[in-house]
Amino acid sequence: MMYTKPKLLFSLILILFLSACQNNPVDRESIEEEKQVANETVESEDKGKEEENKSEAIEKKSQADSEVVEVDQNEQQQSDGEEIDLNKVVKENNDNPKLFEDIEQKFYIQGVTLGDPKSLVIEKLGNPDEEKEDSSELDPSDTVLSYNNLNIYITNNKVTHMNLQTNEGFFKKEFYNLYPNRQYISEDSSMFYLYEEPTGHLIYAKYDNENFMVYFDYADGNFKLNLDEQWIIKTSDQNRLVVIEQNEPTVLYNTYTNERFGFTFEYPSDFVMDEPPTNGDGITVHNNELNVTAYGGHTNVVNEGETIETYYEEDLSSINAEISYQQIKDNWYVLSYKEGNEIVYKKFFFGDSTFNTFIITYPVEKQEVYEPIVTHISDSFVPSLNE
Numbered sequence: 001m002m003y004t005k006p007k008l009l010f011s012l013i014l015i016l017f018l019s020a021c022q023n024n025p026v027d028r029e030s031i032e033e034e035k036q037v038a039n040e041t042v043e044s045e046d047k048g049k050e051e052e053n054k055s056e057a058i059e060k061k062s063q064a065d066s067e068v069v070e071v072d073q074n075e076q077q078q079s080d081g082e083e084i085d086l087n088k089v090v091k092e093n094n095d096n097p098k099l100f101e102d103i104e105q106k107f108y109i110q111g112v113t114l115g116d117p118k119s120l121v122i123e124k125l126g127n128p129d130e131e132k133e134d135s136s137e138l139d140p141s142d143t144v145l146s147y148n149n150l151n152i153y154i155t156n157n158k159v160t161h162m163n164l165q166t167n168e169g170f171f172k173k174e175f176y177n178l179y180p181n182r183q184y185i186s187e188d189s190s191m192f193y194l195y196e197e198p199t200g201h202l203i204y205a206k207y208d209n210e211n212f213m214v215y216f217d218y219a220d221g222n223f224k225l226n227l228d229e230q231w232i233i234k235t236s237d238q239n240r241l242v243v244i245e246q247n248e249p250t251v252l253y254n255t256y257t258n259e260r261f262g263f264t265f266e267y268p269s270d271f272v273m274d275e276p277p278t279n280g281d282g283i284t285v286h287n288n289e290l291n292v293t294a295y296g297g298h299t300n301v302v303n304e305g306e307t308i309e310t311y312y313e314e315d316l317s318s319i320n321a322e323i324s325y326q327q328i329k330d331n332w333y334v335l336s337y338k339e340g341n342e343i344v345y346k347k348f349f350f351g352d353s354t355f356n357t358f359i360i361t362y363p364v365e366k367q368e369v370y371e372p373i374v375t376h377i378s379d380s381f382v383p384s385l386n387e
Contacts, residue, residue, distance in 0.1 A: 100175045100203075102182070107194065107201045109162055109216055110150065114201065118157045121145060128152075161217040168212050171205050175214065183235045184227075186325070187367055188336070188345060189375045193232060195219060207379070208329070222326070231324040231336065251373060253380070256283055261296025262384025263349075263356040265377055290370050292377060294358035299351065308333065308350040315348070332383075338364060345374060349383035356383040 101108045111124045122128070128147055134140035141153035141160055149165040176183060176192055184193035194203040202219040205212065226232040253266040256273075260280040271285040271292075282295025300306050312333045316323070325336040332349045341364055348357040358381055362370045 100178075102179055102194075102196070105196045105198045105201070107196060107203055107216060109164060110147075112152060112159060112162070114159055114161070114216070114218065116159045118145070118154050118159075121152055121154075121159065161215070163216070164214040165211050166214055168205075168207075171212065171214055175203060175205070180235075184232050185235055186226075187231045187233065187343070187371060188378070189371045190378060191232075193223075195223075225322075226324055229322075229324050229338075251376070253376065255380075256285070256294070258282060258294070258296060261354055261356060263294065263296060264380075264382050264384075265292075265294060265358065266380040267292055267377060268373060289366055290360065290362040290373065292358060292360050294356070294381070296354055296356045299353060299355050311348060311350060311355070315346070341365075343367060345378075347378060347381070351383075354384075356381075 099110060101111075106113050112121050122145075125145075125147055128145040130146040132144050132146060134142070134144050134153060141155045142157075143154050145152040145154060151163050152159055153161050171192070175194065179194055182194045182196060184195055185191070186193075191204055191206040193205075195201070200218045201216075202223060203214065203216055205214045207213075223232065227234075252269040254269045254271075255264060255266050257264040258280070261282075267285045268287070271287050271290075274284040274286070276283050281297060282293065284291065284293045286292065303310070308328065308331060312328050315333075315335055316326075319335070319337060321337045321339050323335060323337045325334065327334050331351070332347065334345075334347050336343070336345045338344070339361075342361045343364055345360045346357065349355060358377070360374050360377060362374070
């Protein structure tokens with residue numbers, strides 16, 4: 001240690017100094033004895049210092065251990081508090097089941113079902129991201145609770161219907177494929193349904209423009225009529241859909257673009273194209289059984305103040321058959337019905353200055369054969385509206 005050498009040197013100097021002061025000759029044996037005594041003194045001091053340091057270290061360690069114990073106790077108390085919160089979270093998670101469930105013949109989306117009071121919705125899902133007015137023109141709800149991509153419609157403080165924006169793959173995985181005995185599909189394969197007959201709960205999903213939407217509502221007379229007419233078909237075995245898809249022959253498609261009105265769509269490459277009209281407003285393509293006519297026109301020319309509703313009502317009044325399927329949105333509508341031995345499917349797109357539309361007809365008895373082609377044509381149709 002650094003303090004031993006200075007002490008030894010000092011002891012030797014002291015002995016020599018005393019000997020000189022007494023005018024006595026230096027006694028080597030005495031010096032050796034004094035040296036030994038000095039060494040022992042130093043060693044004793046070193047040992048004492050070491051014991052002192054050790055004692056201090058033990059004391060510091062004891063103090064540190066005490067502090068650690070205190071910290072551990074505090075952390076344990078805090079951890080206990082957090083554990084209670086976690087238990088609460090676990091309970092809340094148990095109260096909030098998976099996204100979609102069918103319990104006692106009732107459908108649930110995020111633990112909420114039709115008829116639930118508004119207070120229960122907020123209790124389960126928390127405060128909504130937004131509470132807004134219902135913009136629907138026909139029979140609007142009192143209010144809409146918006147949670148990210150889920151909208152819950154409330155009337156008289158109870159849930160009347162819901163919609164969810166997602167994608168087709170997720171819907172089939174989390175909704176449709178889980179309940180094969182409740183599966184239905186539209187005749188053109190454009191809409192998927194899950195139906196609980198005892199409660200009237202109906203889930204239906206389809207593309208709304210570019211978005212895939214899931215709707216939750218009560219089945220109405222229109223749905224039941226479509227079941228009776230087999231425009232909506234029950235698919236008790238989901239594999240049936242897979243078999244149909246696998247057995248479909250490969251169909252190649254051409255693309256048609258209308259230069260005057262800008263719409264485009266795909267049609268089977270083996271179809272015949274009729275000579276287009278001289279005004280260039282559209283085209284007709286067909287084989288011996290399926291016919292597609294697509295064209296455009298101008299709005300607000302013959303009659304001022306035309307809307308999507310005026311065209312919709314005019315079409316409805318001109319159809320002398322029972323409508324099997326109908327739907328109207330802000331800028332488009334669909335009508336489907338049987339006319340004699342043919343199925344007629346029409347979709348109409350409305351703009352402030354132009355409209356686009358297509359009409360597909362094919363034999364009722366060839367419905368399963370042409371469903372995939374009709375779906376492809378409909379999905380590929382892209383309107384170009386002057387809005």
